[in-house]
Amino acid sequence: MKAIIYRDNGGPDVLQLVDRDPPVPGPGEVRVRVAVSGVNPTDGQARSGSTSPMGFPEVTPHLDGAGVIDTIGEGGDQSRIGQRVWLFMATAGRPTGTAAEFTVVPAEQAVPLPDEVGFDVGAALGVPALTAHRALTVAEDGPRRLRPGALAGRVVLAAGGAGAVGHAVIQLARWAGATVISTVSGPEKARLATAAGAHHVINYREGEPAAAIREIAPDGVDIVAEVALGANLALDLAVLRTRGTISTYANDGGRPVELNVLRNMVLNTRLQFLVLYTAGSEARAAAAEDVAAAVGDGALPVGEEHGLPLVRFPLDGTVDAHRAVESGAVGKVLVDVTGTDPAT
Structure with a gap:
């Protein structure tokens, strides 16, 4: 698979596009084929080392994203294969963020995304x-x-x-x-x-x-x-x-x-x-549940007409996506990873 990685803290130029084997989900985890990855200021802070030093020899960045579950870890609910989801906190204590064609997250951090809601919306949820x-x-x-x-x-x-x-x-x-x-x-x-x-x-x-x-x-x-x-x-x-x-x-x-x-x-x-x-798992879980309800009610649309312009980059343009966030781009910076969204 194609993935963005960095091996040292620093500016956007430490990001590299590489080929990697797709990650394998363990018990309690799901693997997601990422369609759109969301970029937040916190992703740049983690990359630069301003919040904490690297905890892994190699990191794929980005906390947020959206895509489709394609593999379930041992003991998980196999019926979720093929489910459209939005992801949050993908790199919290893990090296596998959403700036890759596949990522692995705990199952509860892959939240169902209604069929009528685009991956752009899903990738813009998460941290914000x-x-x-x-x-x-x-x-x-x-x-x-x-x-x-x-x-x-x-x-x-x-x-x-x-x-x-x-x-x-x-x-x-x-x-x-x-x-x-x-x-x-x-x-x-x-x-x-x-x-x-x-x-x-x-x-x-x-x-x-x-x-x-x-x-x-x-x-x-x-x-x-x-x-x-x-x-x-x-x-x-x-x-x-x-x-x-x-x-x-x-x-x-x-x-x-x-x-x-x-x-x-x-x-x-x-x-x-x-x-x-540091908000705690209970607060994050409650927030994810309530946000999912708001998404289901159509309350969290994105795009210029809804007050949040989308600034898009391809996966091989992730360096420029990070630069855009750091330069104060108005709107939501997204990285298109694996093609189009059938809901849009």
Whole structure:
């Protein structure tokens, strides 16, 4: 099979296209013929070694993807052969990611994908959608699971609604019944956040964004899903309701976070940091189940018309795909691995 691998940490140029024998699934595992591989910032961080050193002599990157199960490990449910699935956390503690014609994952990390839902959607789920679910389910008095109506009466602020996670926050929050506000940096990103389903979009570079948000939510925002905590904390606190939650999954821009302890004490702020690797298997499993339900309801479409442009590369262009992610490409970067999707 064709596969992308790297043997040393470094920039995108450490990635190589090679021929390898297809992996063989063990007990509790499935092998998937990958159709589309999703690329996330975390894939580049793992490749560069910025998060942790390599744990294997050779790694095939990418956590997320979508394809068809073609082999089941010993003792597994053989009826799943031929099932269309989306994959998450493929390289968590393993060397076999989705940037290859075949990959092997634990069976529970291959989630059924409805026949009418394209592989592009499946490959765009994973890290963004599960992160968004986590951001929306950590509030002290909020739901631990998402379903239609679970966030009814709540106001969610999706910072950076044109990004992959922000896009998923908007879609999941709206599916769950919240009023969704998104902050963006300009008209083009405002268009994307609106297409994703945000009820209100605020350009944080114009006027008085806190006043604009308070006009929409006079009692304050219940949950902020935050992508740039250092840059946005002052705005978040200006619009957060008492006992509200700031769920932060990134600090884009790297600005240091200065915390006014007394102000947060008075607000009873919940400041929740989150990353999927350490969220725990129970939280990840619940997120995957709820995201699958949202996919089944048609709540997580992708593409320009749905607020998430797709930026595509062939498998032998994976180096360029990583460069695109690192240069801040707007939308979702995908790698086409093994041909077309019959659902599209």
